Amino acid sequence: MTGTPCCLRVAIVNQHPADMLGGSEIQCDIIARGLIERGHQVDYLAVGGQSGRDYQVPYGIHPVARRADAIADQVLLLKPDILYWRFNKHCFARSVARIRRAGIPVVFSVSHVRDVTRFFFQPQAWGPPGWKSMRRAFKEGWRLYREHAGFAHVDALVSNNPDNLGHVKVRLQEYIPNSMLDQVRPFSWPRPYCLWVANIKNRKQPEKYVELARRLRDTGVDFLMVGRLQSRSYATLLEQGPENFHYLGERDLFEVNGMLAGALFLVHTCLPEGFSNNFIQAWLQSRTVVSLAFDPGGILVEKNLGIYAHGNMEAFVAAVRELIEDPAKARRLGNEARVYAQSSFSPAANVARLEQLFMKVLDREGMSCN
Numbered sequence: 001m002t003g004t005p006c007c008l009r010v011a012i013v014n015q016h017p018a019d020m021l022g023g024s025e026i027q028c029d030i031i032a033r034g035l036i037e038r039g040h041q042v043d044y045l046a047v048g049g050q051s052g053r054d055y056q057v058p059y060g061i062h063p064v065a066r067r068a069d070a071i072a073d074q075v076l077l078l079k080p081d082i083l084y085w086r087f088n089k090h091c092f093a094r095s096v097a098r099i100r101r102a103g104i105p106v107v108f109s110v111s112h113v114r115d116v117t118r119f120f121f122q123p124q125a126w127g128p129p130g131w132k133s134m135r136r137a138f139k140e141g142w143r144l145y146r147e148h149a150g151f152a153h154v155d156a157l158v159s160n161n162p163d164n165l166g167h168v169k170v171r172l173q174e175y176i177p178n179s180m181l182d183q184v185r186p187f188s189w190p191r192p193y194c195l196w197v198a199n200i201k202n203r204k205q206p207e208k209y210v211e212l213a214r215r216l217r218d219t220g221v222d223f224l225m226v227g228r229l230q231s232r233s234y235a236t237l238l239e240q241g242p243e244n245f246h247y248l249g250e251r252d253l254f255e256v257n258g259m260l261a262g263a264l265f266l267v268h269t270c271l272p273e274g275f276s277n278n279f280i281q282a283w284l285q286s287r288t289v290v291s292l293a294f295d296p297g298g299i300l301v302e303k304n305l306g307i308y309a310h311g312n313m314e315a316f317v318a319a320v321r322e323l324i325e326d327p328a329k330a331r332r333l334g335n336e337a338r339v340y341a342q343s344s345f346s347p348a349a350n351v352a353r354l355e356q357l358f359m360k361v362l363d364r365e366g367m368s369c370n
Contacts, residue, residue: 008040008358011080011104013071013095014087016046017253018055021228022199023178023277024086024111026253027160030179031084032059034351043078045071047087068094075099081367082107082358085154088115089143093150100153105361108151108170110159111274116167119145122271127202127233155361158354160275161296172364174357178275179347182284187258193222194320195263197256197278198270200238201231208269208292208313210237213245215317219324223267226251226259253281260285265306265323265330270294279305283341288333290323292316305337 012032017025032042042059049055049063064074068091075083076099083099085092086109096106114120121141127133148168151157156172159165165173198204206225213223221244228250229235238247251259256278260266266282268291275296279289289306292313300306307323309316323330 008035008082008355009043009078009080010035010040010082010084010358011043011045011075011078012084012086013045013075014047014085016044016049016055016061018053019046019049021250021252023274024088024109026277027111027178028084028086029057030181030347031351031354032057034179034347035059035355038351038355040355043080045074047071047090067091069098071095072098075104076102080104082361084109084354084358086111088112089147089150092147093153096150096153100155105155105365105367106153107156107158107357107361108154110157110161110164113161113164113272113274114144115274116157116159116164117144118148122203133202155365156357158357163297164274172357172361174353176350176353176357177345178277178280179345179350180277180280180284180341181253181347182257182281183254184258184261184285185252185254187255187262189222189224189262191222192220192324193224193263194265194267194324195259196223196225196267196269197227197260197281198268198276199228199230200225200234202233203271203273205269205271205293206234207237208316209267210241210245211313212267212269212317212320214242216321216324217242217244219321221264221324222246224248224259224263226256257281257285260287263287264327265290265334267320268292268294272296280341280345283334283337284345286331286334286338288323288330288337290316290319303340304333305340306333 014028035042046063048066051063055061072095083106119141151168154170157170158176160178162175196209200206223245225247260282265287266289272294292309293311295308300308307319
């Protein structure tokens, strides 16, 4: 296939942001809309979605149960030219084996380092040190190990973080960055503030942000947190934080953009994953990032887009204090980050790159699209 791409029928598998607002879900919505704009047909399999719900999107929505056979059955019913799987390794091996045997090529999108790790063991992501977190981590690691067999049926792999390429035996692998929208819904707050954004669960380490707020009570700055409370064990922590800490619940994409536009900078405490959408959101609003434990692809340091504390809490607190006390430095880093983000995380450019990858997969398989 050469020249202008023909109309592809693309199926996307993931939860939908209307049901579960997370980073990969937002990315899939951006990709689906971008593919529609480029003339393709998109069917989004909303895993765990609500039947009969009006999703108000320009592409097809198909709520499907969170079961491997239910997902495979729906894909086989739709008969797409290609499948874009961005549902981690949930329900993975059995689904893609059936789908690929039916002649439908599969592109797997990496959203987290655990996606490409055969046995991923991270007890700290499951709670305080102890037998309970060790048991949960082992159970999850064993599940990921079993699901890893699904890569035998994957035609191409896409990663939003170059560090996660080359870890599985898939011949065609490409780095395609995440994309982000920069529209804002205005937000106001009576005092200067830093912002933390993520769904609240163990691997995001929200307790580190609360500790940061407690240790910087003398700065006159508030520490705002937004995100869905996914782990109820954090409810008490959020209610009993210091007086300069404020948990504001879940906010949508454009609300978060507005909050970032008014923030001093973004603070990030999550353990390594894929590539955090909130980094891109902050940069597009001319805000820099201070990250405790994660520098995806090394770009915070290499591109001077923020400050990385290498997991050291003392260095983390010191970096946040430095930017609070030196707002000119924070503004300079933020302005430079915006220039980089505008050129690197464009939805139009990255959807076009994904489209080219789809065509490459179909070319290799000797297949054609409608």
